[in-house]
Amino acid sequence: MAKRLRDVCKIREDETLWRSGRGFVVRDLPWTADKLRQLPPFEFENWAVIALGGIPNKAQVGDMGIDGRIYPVHATPKRRVAQPPSAGSTPPGAAVPQAVPQQPELDFMDIWYPIQVKQKEKVGRPDIDSFEAVMSREDRTKGFFVAFDYSQDALTEIDAFFRKTGKVIIALTVQEILEEQIAKKLA
Numbered sequence: 373m374a375k376r377l378r379d380v381c382k383i384r385e386d387e388t389l390w391r392s393g394r395g396f397v398v399r400d401l402p403w404t405a406d407k408l409r410q411l412p413p414f415e416f417e418n419w420a421v422i423a424l425g426g427i428p429n430k431a432q433v434g435d436m437g438i439d440g441r442i443y444p445v446h447a448t449p450k451r452r453v454a455q456p457p458s459a460g461s462t463p464p465g466a467a468v469p470q471a472v473p474q475q476p477e478l479d480f481m482d483i484w485y486p487i488q489v490k491q492k493e494k495v496g497r498p499d500i501d502s503f504e505a506v507m508s509r510e511d512r513t514k515g516f517f518v519a520f521d522y523s524q525d526a527l528t529e530i531d532a533f534f535r536k537t538g539k540v541i542i543a544l545t546v547q548e549i550l551e552e553q554i555a556k557k558l559a
Contacts, residue, residue: 374398376552405520405546413491420489420518423549437506440487442516487516495519500529500541507539514540521545 377383377396389395408416421428421440428440488503495517507515517530522543530541548554 405550408546409491409520411491416491417489420546420549421487424487424516424518424544424554426487426516436509437488437502438486438510439489441484442487443484484512485514485516486510486512487518490517490519492519494521494523495526495543496523497525497529500526500533503541504529504533504539507541508537512539514542516542516544518544518546518549520547 374385374396378385384395385397386395387397390397408419411419417439418428424440424442426440426442429438486503486506488499488506490499492499499519500517503515503517506512522545527543530543534540544554
C-alpha cells in the first residue's frame with residue numbers, strides 16, 4: 373500500500389506532512405516474509421485474512437478449517453425503491469398496501485469464500501485435501517489458501533480438485549500478498 377501511495381499517488385511518507393494532512397505514515401506492519409515467519413500463528417492468520425480483504429474468525433481454535441471469510445462485493449444487495457401505488461388502484465378510504473422487500477436484507481451473507489492460512493514453508497497435499505473437505509462441507513465454489521510456498525503435489529491436487537468438481541482453490545503465497553500482485557487471483 374505504501375509503495376502505491378508513493379509511486380502512483382505521489383504522496384510522501386513523512387510524519388510532519390501526515391500531521392498536516394498531506395502525507396502518510398505506515399506503522400507496525402510486518403515488512404518482510406521473515407518478519408511474518410516470526411509472528412505468532414494466530415496473528416499471522418489475522419494478517420493474511422485482512423490482507424486479502426477478508427474477515428478473520430473470532431474463534432481461533434475449533435474453526436473447522438476456516439480462518440476467515442471473504443464476502444464478494446457483487447453479493448451485496450442492490451437498493452430497491454418502493455414503487456408508490458398507481459392512482460385509482462386503491463379504493464377511497466382503503467389502506468394503501470406497502471411495498472414488501474422481495475429479498476431479505478441479509479441474504480448476501482450466505483455468499484462467501486473460505487480462507488485457510490498455514491504458516492508453513494511448504495504446504496503439502498494433506499493440507500489441500502483438508503481444505504477441499506471444508507469447501508465440500510460448506511458447499512463453496514471458491515476458496516483461498518495462503519502459505520509461504522506450495523509443494524508440487526499440493527498444486528497438482530488443487531488442479532485435480534478443480535477438474536473433478538469445478539470448485540476453485542486460489543493458492544496465494546505470502547510474497548504475492550506482500551508485493552500486492554494478487555488482484556487478478558482475487559477476482
